[in-house]
Amino acid sequence: MKEEIVIAGFGGQGVLSMGKILAYAGLMDDLEVTWMPSYGPEQRGGTANVTVIISDSPISSPVLDTFDTAVVLNQQSLDKFEPKVKPGGTLIYDPSGIHRLPGRTDIRIVPVDAMEAAIELKNSKTYNMILLGALLKCRPVVPIDAVLRGLKKTLPERHHHLIPLNEQALNKGMELVNA
Amino acid sequence: MEEVRLMKGNEAIAHAVIRYGADGYFGYPITPQSEVLETLAELRPWETTGMVVLQAxxxxxxxxxxxxxxxxxxxVMTSSSSPGISLKQEGISYLAASELPALILNVMRGGPGLGTIQPSQADYFQATKGGGHGDYHLIVLAPATVQEMTDFVALGFDLAFKYRTPAMILADGVVGQMMEKVVLPPQRPRRTEEEVRAQCPWAACGRGDRAERNVVTSLELDSARMEVNNNRFQATYRAIEEAEVRYQEYFTDDAEYLIVAFGSVARICLKAIEDARAAGVKVGMIRPITLWPFPSKEIARLSAQVKGILTVELNAGQMIEDVRLAVEGRVPVRHFGRMGGIVPNPGEVADTLRREFDVEL
Structure with missing residues (x-):
């Protein structure tokens, strides 16, 4: 098993931390992982992306030209990464802020209205966890349980009360994907 | 058994230098290696091992x-990225000339000049051919993984003390910024003053019961004596070349084409090689781990077996000069590189193999 994933959007949307949580989940599940950010001068507003590879064998290149799965959160990222999804791969996007829809027919295209769902959960910070839930529904590379164990390990104790909310967001994201 | 952790190469360096039992870190922030100083500040080793951490x-x-x-x-160690390493060159030359052990980390970014903050390997010449003035070499280690970033801290210090010469970890922005699994070494205690005196009889740490005080200097105005010093340095470098060459081979047994690449680029090439082999093209790779001393003999040996050699570097072609010296014209040696902070992807490496060697991939 090897899953090559790119997550891309605006800085501030939680792109890098979503990748980090996914990578930690892989670590919890005893898998090999790499997390490679685009570490340019991206802060709130600029574009940011991260490549996460999860594999059951050693990983060679942390830098890739094509991906099994892309999660794109703005138009620029959709334009950039739609052509880089491998045939048969998966493209997950948030339709809010997208004016040109993805057009490929040889990949699975999954719209996830995560912004809407985050508003329903009354916490905009759950946005990336909703998307992570959707990603793991489409591509169950790690179990949700590993994500939660990863959160427990990496979050400082004072933030542990937020874990149930994150679990709720993950489940919400999974529900948003039609089987 | 130490637990497996997930961290950036830069963070791993900070953990490793504390665990080595180092006495001091002196640095100044610059992207893409600022996490070294940041992580040291978070870990507060001055409260545990007594190690000094100072932002100069x-x-x-x-x-x-x-x-x-x-x-x-x-x-003691310092770290920086390309423009900052240029500023340090005078001091590095003085360290080499005074035969002092030290560890220097360069997480390279795109240059020349202030350049970009993205990954690069354009400081190969500077690291391996001197950098500062005078006839000297650094021992140069090129990590390709976060685990090697960690392990090369101890290796770099050990070699520096063994040969009394500064060592450099020459990393790039990819290895500094990426996270992957790492196992940290156990915590070693810092040496006591007595242990330092016993290990470093040359050190200027108080005369004590020595007959003469120790003087550490790179100045020697008497040319004859300065040549004696130079001969001693060169003898050290020959001993290092003899004993400390390190490299890793991948799929070289039956290779018809050879890639030479170091650091993160070697991993990108490995992916291209996996794809090439799946298509039936026998490509292998040698990854120099010590850039100085360079694995010239091993590359010369492999050049007798292959039809062509490709060096892939994040620069305009620097290591290729050392490869060509090793190969002595036996087979064509070609270069592929990206500059200015652009990191090539495995597909570009495959394209180059196709173009340069007319192989069907």
């Missing part, structure tokens, strides 16, 4: 603090 007023100050610490026999 400049790169020049930091390298001279390293000189001072090293002259007293302490295990």
């Amino acid at each position: 007023e400049s790169e020049v100050a930091a390298i001279n603090m390293v000189y001072g610490g090293a002259a007293t026999g302490k295990a």
